[in-house]
Every structure is written in structure tokens, then in C-alpha cells.
Amino acid sequence: MTIKEQQDNIIDEFSFFDDWTEKYEYIIQMGKDLPLIDEQYKKDENLIRGCQSKVWLHADYRDGKLYFTADSDAVITKGLVSMMVRVLSGQTPKEIASAEIYFIDAIGLKSHLSLTRSNGLLSMLKQMKMYGMAMSGKM
């Protein structure tokens, strides 16, 4: 699936929710479901410090593709992080580097990618794109 298809799927899933409660409960569930990152990678060098919540991000490069695992100390952020991983993980560096991420906005969580810098999600996206750029030799 392309990055675009992944995002459109998520937007589809969210279109079934009637109110913010259901939407957030879903995100929270996603946040709780799985530890997204191997404990050994949950170290300071993988830490992306936002103003409010922490995000850990680990990248693996295999067969021309980037695979991400991640985690956060805030559960809503973690839910969003897991969606971000779902969208970008397993894509080529080039696609990641040039990806336009619109699903956060579309599902009504714009502030997480806005200038308020109140959590680590924006920084995480930047970091993912950095990996993408680095690996596709664009930097």
C-alpha cells in the first residue's frame, strides 16, 4: 500500500465515528494496544523531546525500505505515533522523504502537527523524513 492509501484508509476508519469521544477512544486503544518499540531502543539517543510528551523512534533499513518502531509516554500521542508508523513504515526512503502527511489534519488532530509544538509528533515526523532523506542520499 502506498503512503497515500494508508492515510486514506485511516481517514475512512475515522469517518465512522460520530463524536470526538469515539474517535479518541479509538486512538487511545491504538495507543494502548502494543508496545511499539523494543525496550533496547528506548534510549536517549532515540528520544525526540517535544515540549509536552516524549517520543522514541527507531529506524531499520532493510532491502531498500525503512522500518520504524516508536513509542510515547502519552497515550494519545502513542496512538497517533502508531498510525504514523503504519503510514510510513515499510516504504522507500524516497517516498518517506517526500511524503505529504495529511491524515492527522483530516481526522481532526491538526494541533498535533501544528506550530504549537506541544508534543513530539511533529518532531517525530521530521525525524522520519530525515531518515528518509539520509537514506535516499538527498541530504
Added chain:
Amino acid sequence: MTIKEQQDNIIDEFSFFDDWTEKYEYIIQMGKDLPLIDEQYKKDENLIRGCQSKVWLHADYRDGKLYFTADSDAVITKGLVSMMVRVLSGQTPKEIASAEIYFIDAIGLKSHLSLTRSNGLLSMLKQMKMYGMAMSGKM
């Protein structure tokens, strides 16, 4: 004449003027009439530097009274300076130190004694009162 009487006289004189032009022409005339200060006293130590115009002030103490001479480089200020000298010169230090100067305000030239500090008149008044205080041993 007391300081109060001198001020009331000036206010009386000004009450005859119908418009600002006549009033200012009178002040300008007073400003032009006489060199108010002996050239030898027009030196830096007697200079009161306002933000806009300069004022020179010289004080003589004789027979328990203070006598002022003064000058300014701006003619309207000079007119006001000459009125200020008329009001305060020849009075006792004590009376000068405690004098309430209201005629400038009453004849509609309030800004010259206000916080705009745009000329030397306010500083001159302060300096005159300083002399008064110094001489009446109040300081």
C-alpha cells in the same frame, strides 16, 4: 507684591487677549524686550538644558532675598522665563521654595510645565526652587 499677587496680575493681563495669536505675540514681545541676563553669567554652569531649548539662570542673594536673571535661546521660552523671573525674583528663599506656580497653566501654556520636558522651563523652575531651598537651609 507676593508671588500669588504677581501671578494673578499676569493672569489678569492675559485675560484681555481674545485669541492665541494675541497671547503669543505678547509673550514673544516679552521675550524680545530685554536681554535678561548679564553676558558674563551666560556660561555653561548656569545652563539648564531642556530637551528642546536652553535656559540660563543666574541667582543673587541680597538682604535675605533672591534675585534672578535668566535667558533662553527660544523666544517663547524667553517670554515665559521673563514672567517666571517677574513672579519669583525679589522674594524670600522660603517663599520661593514653597511657591505654587499656577500662572503658566492658567494662561494656557500648561505643556511648558508638564511632563513632556520639551523645554527648559520646568527645569528652570526646579532650579529656582533649589536655590530657594538651599538658601532657606531646608536642604
Added chain:
Amino acid sequence: MNSELATAVILDIEKIRKDFPLLQTKVYGKPLVYLDNAATTQKPFMVLQALDDYYARYNSNVHRGVHYLSQQATEAYEVARRKVAAYINALHEHEIIFTKGTTNSINLVASSFGRKFLKPGDEVLISAMEHHSNIVPWQMICEEKGAILKVIPINDQGELRMERFDELLTDKVKIVAVTYVSNSLGTVNPVQEIIQKAHAAGIPVLLDCAQAIQHIPVNIQELDADFLAFSGHKIYGPTGIGVLYGKERWLDEMPPYEGGGDMIKNVTFAKTTYNELPFKFEAGTPDIAGSIVLGVAIDYIQKTGLAAIRQTEEDVLNYAYNRLAAIPSLRFIGNARQRSGAISFLVGNIHPFDMGELLDKQSIAVRTGHHCTQPVMDFFKIPGTVRASFAFYNTRPEVDALVKGIEKARQMLD
């Protein structure tokens, strides 16, 4: 919390709320519950009107103008200074310096006092509950001057450990800089005692009043603090304006902070002489509108009555404290005997950011995070807190909404 003011009348809050246009706002279709007053306060209509009035009727540059508008603006600007002086009962008007805000005021003192009085090995004494704005400026000047920053620790209640203060107050200390009220813990510090002890040792004290000036009567001559800083936007006035009060004797001795128009008497390339107070510390065109309108915000407070404001706030604060205390697994961060303005808490293992977001969705505005007091968070080993902070326009039903909102968020997150 305090009860000394039991005599003052509680305000008619519904009437008061009509004075504040923003409080009528809806967020996500529901009435806004604004509990972020420690970050910034809302403005009464009088303040908006005064801003408009200034720009529509007498906007002009101050101090150097002979023309009518300039005189009007200058007069209004200096009247504002007098209002501030009267509000804190300063001895002299020229002890009031208009700045950009608390941060700017403290930087001015740290830089200017520090440059004049700090030598290598000297100490600056602050506390563990200071806002970054009362930490970083001192770190910067200490580093420059080779001086050392010392810190009065806090206890588990979030109170200053005064026995440690006594020990730290050696003759190496050149200035004490502490906050009157903590913005993240709500603690009211024993500033009277701090000032008395510091003065007994000949040491001046700066009070950060950013969270005090809108809640507690501050009489600077009684308190006898040497410097005092606050922000206009936290006291119902505009953003971009603040106040530094400094005792004449210190301000006279201190070198100017910034150079430019208005702060000089005479400029030549060979030698520049500085203007007298307060202008020596007000370089450049000041925030004329901001200063005038801060004066109007103070008028509003005076009209309403600070005693009544305080009583009203105590009432809602006590109510909030008691209702929050009843929420299972809620723990307060900061539990000082003397509290003002803010209540910080955490619920179970819920991340404050998650709580804040779910409260926001219920149109309740609280602040989450470290509140620019990271060392406090480090002390309590927490990532941040949820902070509800109150003004006299907050109501008991708003507290009820907060409690209900927390319960809902807890159910969703647990």
C-alpha cells in the same frame, strides 16, 4: 488557604463576567471554561475600549513632541506610571520602569545589577520553584561574571525549606531573587520573612510578582523589596507590557540596560550621558498604548476592589480544591499551606498531556506541562502537571465542569 480577608464581600460573578467579552466565547460549540489564568488573563471591556480610544484619538509619540497629540499621549503615559506606582504604593513614580513583561524586567535587573555588583565567587540566591524567567537570566549573568547560582530547596509540599534559606544566606550572596507565588505549585512564599532576613544581612531582594500582583495586595513600602517584576497580560492588561519597580538608590547606581532614544541626556561620539530615572531604563519608543492601557486594567481592579477579588478567588479555589480532592487517584502537586491562584495535579498514571487534550475537547482550557518550571518537575520526578488556574471571574459551576471533565477523561484513559 488564607482566611484573613473574611470580611471582604464576594463579588457578583455573573455580573463581573459580562465585563469580559472573551468569556462569552464558545469552543467546539460549548461555553468556554477558561482555567488558564496563570498563563494569561482575559481583558475587561474597559481595556479594549481604552486601546481603541488611544489609537483612534491621541496616538502619538511621547516625550519629545511639542504638538498637542504628543502632549496628550505623554501625559497619559505618565499618568499610567503614576497608577502603577499608586497600585504598589511606590515611594517615587520614577521607580516604575515600563518593560515588556516580567521576563524582560528580571533580565534588566540580572544584567544591569549583575554587571555592576557581581564579581567572581559571589552568589545569587534563587529558589527551586522559580519560573525559568527567574532562573536563566541569573544563570547567564553568573556565567559571565564567574558568580555562582545557589538554590533554596523545596519540600514535598512544594514549600521553601526556610531552614536551608537561613544557611544559604551567607555574605557571599549579593542578591536574592524569589517568586512571591509559584505559578506551577500555587505556593505563596513567606516573602516578608525572606526580605527581612536578607536585609538584616544587607542583601537586596527581587520579587517575581507575576503570579501575585493580580491576587494579593502588594505594598512595596511595607514589604520593602528592592525590585519587583510583573507582566501586564497576567493582570487583565495587554500583552507586551510589564513593570519593573526598583528602589531609587539601586536604579541610580545601576548602569543602563539598553541604549537608544529617550534614555540619554546628551550624545556625542566621544561621550554620552544618560538621562535620569525612569527614562535611563526606557530606551526607544515605549509601548505607549500598552502602558496607558495597563493603567486602565489597574483602574478596573481598583474599582472592583482587590480585597473582594481575593475573597472571591479564595472561595472558588477552596471549592475547587475540595472537589478535586474527592476524585479517586488524583494527587496534588504542591500542597502548600498558603496557596493562591493555581492548583496542579495528576490523576493516576495519566500523562498530563492526555488529560489536557481530553479536557480541551470538553471546552475546558487548562495548561499542562512543566509550566516553565522544569526543576520543579524534576524534583517531583514527573513529566509535568495539569494546572487549573483561577481568576475572580471563575465560577463554582466551572469547577464542577472541570471535575466532570476529569472524570470523563479518566474513564477514557484508564
Added chain:
Amino acid sequence: MNSELATAVILDIEKIRKDFPLLQTKVYGKPLVYLDNAATTQKPFMVLQALDDYYARYNSNVHRGVHYLSQQATEAYEVARRKVAAYINALHEHEIIFTKGTTNSINLVASSFGRKFLKPGDEVLISAMEHHSNIVPWQMICEEKGAILKVIPINDQGELRMERFDELLTDKVKIVAVTYVSNSLGTVNPVQEIIQKAHAAGIPVLLDCAQAIQHIPVNIQELDADFLAFSGHKIYGPTGIGVLYGKERWLDEMPPYEGGGDMIKNVTFAKTTYNELPFKFEAGTPDIAGSIVLGVAIDYIQKTGLAAIRQTEEDVLNYAYNRLAAIPSLRFIGNARQRSGAISFLVGNIHPFDMGELLDKQSIAVRTGHHCTQPVMDFFKIPGTVRASFAFYNTRPEVDALVKGIEKARQMLD
């Protein structure tokens, strides 16, 4: 004066004037003739409305808030930064720092750049026509660092002596700081040439654009200046807000100026790390309303068109110059070939203060005095000048009123 813009259309001034509430004011019962625009400009209705709108609808502290209002305010604040960046065509948004005004911007650079790059014996090169705000900050840092302030002299026309500039531009010079347009003489300086020559020698240039930004299109990438400073209140925006543009590479290298909230990444008592640009230089709660509304003032200019504004101003300025030149015994102070905004003059032996006062009584607002450029007054050996300064809302009949007013004052004073 300039004529390169002859293609732009002259604005319909009567229509424009309706946008400015203050221009409808009467002074002493007569319509105000406001010719003090170099001191501060009047504000269009849009600006007043945006101020009101901010405080009534979304006033909130920025950057750290999760709640709706805080996000709105933050968004609007950052949009304002983008508008400023676009207005001067900055490469990066984060090269725009919001300050209190030109004076504050220049002090920031003098202090922060100076602390990092100035050593004893180094030189700072300014000009003889600088505003005190571009003199005193450099005097202060030079004194602190043992550096030397050098001055490009002016000629009798009030123009920079560029041959002397070439000589003064030695490799001792660490920074050149000059004004684009002189506020007391109206001279437009050859800043392109200055920047090119300085850069050829590897020396950065600060441009004081306080009197340029509202009159002349400034494309920072073309000009290639390293720093640029201006004030909101001189460009139809509010008091208390200003801008510093700095090239990323310099801002990155410079230490922070003030410490406090928002400018840090991490604070412990042991070590504090600073935030990235632009926040590193924006300590404390910024002037949120001021910044947003400065953005709206820029919208107003963009909507009106800077080319049309300039053309309109040139027209009234030329007309004023010619009419004033015809007044017997009037002499211009500053007679540069390139002029913008202001005309300074003296009439016979009349003290400028006397002239200013009698013009004020005729409801004509001009500025008199040294205009914070004392060295210029010393050069011309005069106590000050009378300065009429123009905006695009000034009309030819206003110029006629000025000329008539001068004539009347001359008769009274002579």
C-alpha cells in the same frame, strides 16, 4: 527625489484617509494636520479591529498550550511571523524575531553579536547620521569589549561621504551598522553599495530600517543585509512591537540575549540548553496581540500596494519641498539627492521650538528638536530642526496649511 516608480498609480487620498480614524480628529477646534509620521504613524481601522478581535475572541498565551484558544493564538502569532518574512522576502521564517521595536532589535544585535565577535581593538562602523538607537548600543558594547566606534562622516547636503567609508572599511571592522533612511535629514543612503563593499571585505551589515520599511520596498535577499531592524508603530502597526531580521547563520552563532520562558529547551540548575530559532531570541511571553496586529498592518500595506504608497508619498514630498523652498529665509537641513519621508528645515534665526509651538497652535503637528540625532545637529551647529514627515495619507492642502502656518509664525516671531 526618486522617479523610478513613475508607473505606479497615485492613491485616492481622500478615500485612504477614511481608513484612519485619528485623521478625522480636530485639534484646537480645527482639523488636525499630522506631519509627524517619522515619529509614529496613525493606524488604519483594520488594525484597531484586529486588536479588538484578538482580545475579544482568542486571547491566550502561545506555544505551550494544548487548548483551543492557545492553539488559535499560536497559529495567528506564527502567521504574523510569516507575513513579516514575506514582506521583506526573508529566506526563512525563523529569521524573523519579534522584538519591542527598532531600539530593542539593535540592542539585541549589539549585545549578542558584540559579546561573541568583538575583541579589544576591533572596530564597529556606524555613520554620523545615525539615530541614538543605532549609536548608544554600540557605544555601550564597544566600551565593554574595548572595541572602537568609527563614524562615516556626512557632507553639507547630509549625505554619507562614501570616499571616507571606503577608507574606514578596514579589516579591523567587525560590523557595519547604518540607517537606510535618515530620520532627521530624510537622506536615503546607498545601502546596496555599502553592503556590497562590506561583504567584499567579509564584514556583516546591520540596516536600521525604521524609516525605510514603510516607504521603500525592502527585499532582504536582494539587498543581502545581515541584520535589519524596524518598529511596528512606524509602519501603521501598534506600539511595543518591532522586528529583527537576522541571517540564520549569524543568529545561530550568536548567544541568546535574554533568558526566560520559551527560549530554552531544557532547564536544570546545572545546565540549560537553548531553544532553536526564532525562539532562542524570544524570551518570555511575547507581545502576542502586537505581533498579530503588526501582521494586519502589513496586510493593509500589501492591499494598498507599496509601489502606489511610494509614488503617492513622492508626489506630496516633492510638492512640499517646492513650496517650502519658496519661503523666504527658509533653509533645508539635509538636501540629499535621494530623499524619503522627512523634510527638515529652519527659518531665519527662529528657534525650531518656537516654530513648532506656533504651528501646533494652528493644529499642525510637526516635530522639533534633535530627533534623537544630536551628532547631526552638532555637525550643522544648530540646536535642532523643524521636521515635517509624510505618509501616503498626507495631502497637498495639508502642505499648503503648513506653508501658511510657517508664514504666520514667521510674521509673529520676526
